[in-house]
Amino acid sequence: MSHLPVIVGMGGINPAGRTSGHQAFRRTVLDALPADQQRQTLEGLAALMRLVKHSENGWHDSTGQSVDAPAQSLRDQVLNHTLIRRNEDPRFSRPRPAR
Numbered sequence: 001m002s003h004l005p006v007i008v009g010m011g012g013i014n015p016a017g018r019t020s021g022h023q024a025f026r027r028t029v030l031d032a033l034p035a036d037q038q039r040q041t042l043e044g045l046a047a048l049m050r051l052v053k054h055s056e057n058g059w060h061d062s063t064g065q066s067v068d069a070p071a072q073s074l075r076d077q078v079l080n081h082t083l084i085r086r087n088e089d090p091r092f093s094r095p096r097p098a099r
Contacts (some may be wrong), residue, residue, distance in 0.1 A: 010030045016052065023044055023045060023048070024043060027041060027045060027082055027083060028042040028083070030042075030079075038071070039071040040071075042071035042074065042075055042078050043059075043070050043071050044069070045049065045078045045082060046070045046071070046074045046077075046078050049081065049082075050062065050068050051070070051074050051077065051078070
């Protein structure tokens with residue numbers, strides 16, 4: 001039996017990304033997409049995550065440095081920080097005080 005990913009919600013921002021352009025679905029099936037759609041999805045998610053910003057001068061990171069191929073250079077970071085994962089906010093991972 002094969003595993004089937006199930007998208008349980010649409011709208012706004014969810015763990016896979018933005019629903020406009022069905023980024024959540026595209027992120028879920030990323031490895032099955034053609035290379036150009038993979039690139040577009042990764043660039044869109046990187047921009048959504050504020051890792052890069054696009055302007056008429058191309059892609060730039062948060063410090064203003066030029067980024068030639070954000071889909072390649074940020075792929076691992078985008079993949080590791082989207083979809084179902086541990087909550088990365090340290091406020092939610094502190095041990096609870098003993099009572």
